[in-house]
Amino acid sequence: MSERFYLYDETVEAAVRFVSFAGENRRFDLALVETDRFYGKWLVLDLQSNRFAILGNDDLAEPGYLERTYELKIEEADELRAFLRECLS
Structure with a gap:
């Protein structure tokens, strides 16, 4: 058996927020993870x-990014987008 070749193997500190909210169109159960790993993104x-x-x-x-990524209807994505704008800034 050959040795495993790692591209990277790091342990980092993270802040994790678990949040659940009900919008007009659906319920969202999210985990928001903040680290310095993603260049300021979550x-x-x-x-x-x-x-x-x-x-x-x-x-x-x-346009359309949340709809495609999370397979959401436009109205659902608008609710998620509004919530994330409050949280990710």
């Missing part, structure tokens, strides 16, 4: 759909 996990993304305010401003 790792945002949707615990219901098992989808995640590394997000910053620039990503929130990109």
